[in-house]
Amino acid sequence: MRGAVALQVLLFCLSGTWAQGERGGVRENDITEQGHSEGEESRESDAEQLTTQPDIWTELKELRDMVVEQRVELRNMGARVTASESQVDELQKENSVLETRLSASKSQVKELKGEVDELQKEMVNHRVELSVTMTELQFHKNEVEELERANAALQARVTTSESQVDELKRENTAQAAELSVMGTRVTASEREVEELKGEVEGLKKENKDRPKVAFSAGLTNSGKVGPFNTETQLIYTKVFTNIGKAYSPVTGVFTAPVRGIYYFRFSAMDVRTSAYMGVSLFKNKQREILSNQYNSHGGHQYVSNAVTLELEEGDLIYMHLPSGYGLYEDSNKRCTFSGFLLFPM
Structure with a gap:
């Protein structure tokens, strides 16, 4: 202005x-x-x-x-x-x-304040009532705890009694089971005794009727054996055992007297350096086993082996020395051939 x-x-x-x-x-x-x-x-x-x-x-x-x-x-x-x-x-x-709204808001706030005051008064009253209720609850809680302790003591006594009764029942059951087992065992033992008696009688009869076959023999006392230009049959002349006479020390051949399962074992030794040594087991002109070694360092070189065979009556078992192989045998009997009947078929 x-x-x-x-x-x-x-x-x-x-x-x-x-x-x-x-x-x-x-x-x-x-x-x-x-x-x-x-x-x-x-x-x-x-x-x-x-x-x-x-x-x-x-x-x-x-x-x-x-x-x-x-x-x-x-x-x-x-x-x-x-x-x-x-x-x-x-x-x-x-x-x-805005002033109008503020005036209305003030009126609402005033009304709300009055309501809050009423609620606070009610809360005070409720708190008093709640305090009284809590006191009563605590009293009842103490009573309930006393009753629970008494009930727990009674349950403990009942549990102890039940445990004792269960223990007695278990003992009686165990004793009954043991008696039953013992009876079963006695019965089984009696049956086993009867079965064993039968087996013994059967074995006695079987042993009485079954042929007894077993042999064992050493090779020779001549020292070096071979090498030969052809494969050569070995004859074990030093017989240790020949039950049943199934082995022939003249031919070196074992002949099966009955159909059955047989076990055979052999061993061999050589002392020559830079030479092959070993033996073969034959069944009816067919090689079943070849065991050999190359002696590169000299000294005693050994081989051994064993086999179980099913033979028919009359089958032949014998040993061969392969071509070019050599053995050494003396009175110590390091080269052997053995066999026996396990059971007839």
């Missing part, structure tokens, strides 16, 4: 100056038309005014332009003030609405 008043004062002053300038111009024209009616001093004064008038008009024009600009700015400022006043009115309206 102060700026607007100062601007109006400035415009008033400028308007007065503009009016004086215009009046001065009229006088100057009048003096010119009268034809220099005044004296020399007046002409000099007029000449000075004519000399200074262009500067005053220029300044007045600039001041007028400034006034125009200030008026435009004032109009713009007025428009802004109007807009601001509108915004202020809007804000005042919104403030009025």
Whole structure:
């Protein structure tokens, strides 16, 4: 507002100056038309005014332009003030609405505060009631605990009695089971005795009827045996046992006296260096086993093996020395051939 008043004062002053300038111009024209009616001093004064008038008009024009600009700015400022006043009115309206809502909220808060006070009073009453109830519950809880302890003691006694009864029952059951097992064992033992008696009688009869076959023999006392250019049958002449006479020390052949399962075993030894040694077991012209070694270091080199065979009556079992192989045998009987009947078929 102060700026607007100062601007109006400035415009008033400028308007007065503009009016004086215009009046001065009229006088100057009048003096010119009268034809220099005044004296020399007046002409000099007029000449000075004519000399200074262009500067005053220029300044007045600039001041007028400034006034125009200030008026435009004032109009713009007025428009802004109007807009601001509108915004202020809007804000005042919104403030009025907010005040109304705030008043309503205060009323609601007041009502809620009253309700809260009532609830607090009720809570106090409930707390008192709850305290009384808790006291009663604690009293009843103590009573229940006493009853539970008494009940636990009774249950312990009952459990002990039941345990004793169960233990007695288990003992009786165990004794009955043991008696039953013992009876079963006695019965089984009696049956086993009877079965054993039968087996013994059967074995006695079987042993009485079954042929007894077993033999064992050493090779020779001649020392080195072989090597030969062809495969050669070995004859074990040093007989240790020949029950049943199934082995022939003349031919070196074992002949099965009955159909059955037989067990055979043999061993061999050599002392020559850089030489092969070993033996083969034949059944009816068919090699069943070959056991051999290469003696690269000299000294005693051994081989041995065993086999169980099913033979028919009359099958032949004998030993061969492979071609190019050698053995060594003396009185120590390191080269042997043995066999016996396991059971007839």
